[in-house]
Amino acid sequence: PIFKIHKWVPWFGLISSVFAMFIINPTISLISIVIVLMVYWYLSRQNLETPFEDVRSGLFVSFAEWAAKHTWGMKKMQQRAWKANLMVPVRDVNGLRGTFEFLRNIARPKGSIKLLGIEPFTEQSILARQLEEISASFRHKGVFSSSTVIHTKEFANGINYGSQALQGAFFRPNILFLNLQDHDDYENELKPVMKESIRLEIGILLFNLHTSALLGQRNTINVWVSNRKGNWQLEGWDIGNLDLSILVAYKLKMNWDARIRLITVVDNAKEEANAKNFLKTLISLARLPQTMTEVYIGTFIEMVRKAPPADLNIFGMKDTLPYDFIKDMSQKTSSSCLFVRDSGHESILA
Structure with a gap:
């Protein structure tokens, strides 16, 4: 630790040594490098446990710290590199198991x-x-997952404390996933959590699983687009509270091999052409090939019943929704429903 050398010295030693190897005998040098890589690959797959760290751990940690420090100022500007980083509050493990595949997808x-x-x-x-x-199961199936427990009697406060603490983290969750279950107190537990998430600019997914239809055949996803009432022009990257809804629908489309259907309802026949053009432009700019569209004239409540069936219906929410509306939508569509609120940092057009 007290023997200081310039950073270029080890690099010079590495490059000159490799160069000397190939000068002496290129064939043996190449074989040696291949053998070293094969041994490294084999030992890595053995999951060997040692009481000390190895070269890899120190190298990877150092690189991760360097990358985090140099990209800290851009942590909220990741529209092009957007990924679904979910935080899932849990007090009922059975409810989590029931949504395991949905979360993974x-x-x-x-x-x-x-x-x-x-x-x-x-x-x-034993929580x-x-x-x-369950985290290990996610990792085994290709999705990185970690877990922790907050000990508190207040469900809402526990979630909010976790969200607030993670604001200072570099790899912080950008979506809060809430699974609405019968034992949940919507007004006193989930609503305060959603309001705090909106304040912290965290996206919200409120999931209501249909008791009998569940997720059906996972073939079709309806995404409901709110009536823009004369504001049908796409100006810039602001498309309203639609980005996260379409991003999630696209992720499910790819992992389910499903189809997306964009639906909007207008109350004036004069708006129909503008609405169709808006959906067509949105599909083009968002690069969503083979996406179906439907434009209905009438009231939203009336058309929800008449809309083509889907395995999942996605609705946007500008604010916290009434509990009766959430349950009513699942009953009227005869399907599971996902209610979505953007964080403001997503963009389907990026």
């Missing part, structure tokens, strides 16, 4: 899932172990 292949357990502290608690087992 939203995050796969480059996203991540952070499981946040919320429960009062007890010596006999941390259960969450780590």
